[in-house]
Amino acid sequence: MLQQRFRAMGTEVVAVADRAAGLDGVRAWCEQVEAGCSRFRPESELSRANADPADAVRVSPLLAEALEAARRVRSLTGGLVDAGVGRAVRAWGYDRTFAEVGDRDAAPASLPEGPARWEIDEEVLRRPPGTLLDLGGVAKGWACDRAVEAGLAAVVSAGGDVRSADERTRVEVLGIAGEVAARLHLGAGALATSSTLRRRWQAGGRAAHHLIDPRTMAPAVSPVVSATAVAETAVEAEAGAKAILLLGEDGLAWADRQPWLRGALVVWHDGSVFATTQTEVAA
Amino acid sequence: MSRPRRLPPTRLVRIGGWTALATAGVTAVLSRLPVGGTASEASVSQPVSPAVVVVPTTTGAALPATPAGGLLVLYLSPTPGVPVAATTATTTTAAPAAPQPVTTTTVPAPPPVTSSGS
Numbered sequence: 001m002l003q004q005r006f007r008a009m010g011t012e013v014v015a016v017a018d019r020a021a022g023l024d025g026v027r028a029w030c031e032q033v034e035a036g037c038s039r040f041r042p043e044s045e046l047s048r049a050n051a052d053p054a055d056a057v058r059v060s061p062l063l064a065e066a067l068e069a070a071r072r073v074r075s076l077t078g079g080l081v082d083a084g085v086g087r088a089v090r091a092w093g094y095d096r097t098f099a100e101v102g103d104r105d106a107a108p109a110s111l112p113e114g115p116a117r118w119e120i121d122e123e124v125l126r127r128p129p130g131t132l133l134d135l136g137g138v139a140k141g142w143a144c145d146r147a148v149e150a151g152l153a154a155v156v157s158a159g160g161d162v163r164s165a166d167e168r169t170r171v172e173v174l175g176i177a178g179e180v181a182a183r184l185h186l187g188a189g190a191l192a193t194s195s196t197l198r199r200r201w202q203a204g205g206r207a208a209h210h211l212i213d214p215r216t217m218a219p220a221v222s223p224v225v226s227a228t229a230v231a232e233t234a235v236e237a238e239a240g241a242k243a244i245l246l247l248g249e250d251g252l253a254w255a256d257r258q259p260w261l262r263g264a265l266v267v268w269h270d271g272s273v274f275a276t277t278q279t280e281v282a283a
Numbered sequence: 284m285s286r287p288r289r290l291p292p293t294r295l296v297r298i299g300g301w302t303a304l305a306t307a308g309v310t311a312v313l314s315r316l317p318v319g320g321t322a323s324e325a326s327v328s329q330p331v332s333p334a335v336v337v338v339p340t341t342t343g344a345a346l347p348a349t350p351a352g353g354l355l356v357l358y359l360s361p362t363p364g365v366p367v368a369a370t371t372a373t374t375t376t377a378a379p380a381a382p383q384p385v386t387t388t389t390v391p392a393p394p395p396v397t398s399s400g401s
Contacts, residue, residue: 003394006385016393023387160398168392174399182356183395195400223346226400241400253352265356269346274353281356 001154009034009140010097011159016166017152025152030143036062037139039086039132040097049125050086050132057125066135067120069142073239076260080214081242084115086132088217092208094199107204111217136210137161137242141192141234160193162186163234173228173265181273182265182281186230189262192237194245195226213246222248226267229255230279236260252276 003016004023008030015026038044049057059067070083091108094101118127127133137159144156144163154166162171167187175181176197184191196219199210206219213220222245229240240261244251255264256276263279275281349355 001390001392002387003390004385004387014396016390020387027385155393155396157396157398160400162396162398164393164396166393170393170395172395172397174397178399186396191398193398193400198400223350228398248350249347250351252350256352264353266350266353268350272349273356274350275356276353 006030009038009143009158010040011140013159014155014157015147015153016155018154022152025150026147026156029147029150029152030158032062033066033139033143036060037066037135039134046133046135053129055126055129059120059123059125061123064120064123064125065146066139066142067125067133069145069235070133070135070138071120073138073235073242076236076239076258077243079115080246081138081239082115082214083133083135083138084118084127084131085212085214085217086134087112087116087130088212089134089136089210090132092212092219093203094208094210101199103202105204107206114217115214137192137194137238138235141190141238144234145190160195161190161234161238162192163190164188173226173267175267175273176225176271181226181267181271182228182275184228184230184263184265185280189230189232190234190237191228191230192234192241193226193228194238194241195267196220196222196245197225211242211245220246220248222246222251223269224248224251224266225269227251228265229261230263231261240264 001016001018002020002023003014004027005012005014006027007013008027013026013030015023017023017026035041036045039046039050041047045060045063049059049063074082088111091111093104116127116131118125118131118133140158141161144158144161147153147156148163148165155162155164155169164186165188169186171184171186171191172180173182173184173193194211196209196211200207202208208219211220212218224245227241227244229237229244231237231240240255240258244255244264244266247254252264252266252274255261263276265273265275265279265281267273
């Protein structure tokens with residue numbers, strides 16, 4: 001098998017495939033997703049849709065499918081993980097690629113009351129003009145899903161989101177200091193980790209990070225510093241991981257009640273690792 | 284809100300591959316999952332509707348000692364405390380302006396994938 005590492009979608013992508021052509025296909029696909037779904041590229045289709053003054057915007061099949069994935073994430077999490085928080089993400093300072101984000105003296109002077117209302121239907125995006133949709137991790141998870149489902153690769157990982165069609169796939173979840181906090185035998189399935197340990201900065205004297213809580217429109221305050229979810233697809237795993245982190249103390253109990261989640265674990269603020277009872281932590 | 288509870292040993296053995304460790308470490312496990320527990324000032328309710336839930340609004344609130352559910356995983360790394368920096372994806376390095384480096388290696392099977400969040 002061949003393993004390839006490259007940077008795309010603002011993170012490191014690792015793909016494993018039998019054929020070099022498959023790896024080339026994964027790389028081209030990731031570039032397509034970034035060109036369509038990045039909010040950091042002014043020329044991306046998402047950036048153009050965000051800037052469009054019309055109430056309804058026709059989008060490409062690619063962006064429509066990514067938005068469908070984001071809508072499913074919103075539905076699965078009862079609105080807790082919503083691409084409509086983009087304006088708050090930007091207000092808190094994540095308004096450029098993370099490498100360019102710096103500390104700022106003040107917290108946002110004003111914030112939206114909640115996520116923007118948006119819908120995607122028949123490749124038409126409807127939302128109030130001025131809405132900033134942020135596909136973020138959903139697009140990465142969806143890209144992994146589609147690459148594996150299309151048979152381009154057996155395993156694709158993008159920034160902690162993993163989709164695998166290989167029963168031998170194992171995953172090492174990293175802890176606070178970058179050490180291995182837990183090993184999981186993933187097999188065929190998907191896993192995603194959401195963490196507030198990285199992509200952090202200071203805003204108005206408080207720690208800020210990229211994970212916005214739609215209930216406060218501020219960076220989430222949670223005893224969970226890293227949440228990992230296992231599901232059938234990376235989009236579902238991404239939804240689970242973010243929701244668990246946002247729910248904090250109740251995150252694992254919530255995960256236990258979601259039939260679409262196969263398992264979950266969290267790294268607690270003191271470095272302890274907790275897992276749901278069905279999670280198979282490997283030796 | 285449900286509180287951390289004492290977990291029966293039968294549930295501990297459901298952690299695959301950790302039966303012996305969990306049995307030997309049951310005292311330690313239970314000591315980390317106290318009955319009752321310190322009340323949290325940073326309470327979080329279920330996400331039925333974003334409009335009606337109570338959420339922590341400050342970073343100064345005391346953090347709970349344990350989650351409301353779940354089992355403590357006693358994990359003994361063969362290299363405890365050693366960062367696996369070589370395989371950790373980093374998001375703080377600016378992407379180079381030159382063509383992206385692509386490394387391809389031959390592997391007998393999918394090697395372990397690291398997941399640290401992004």
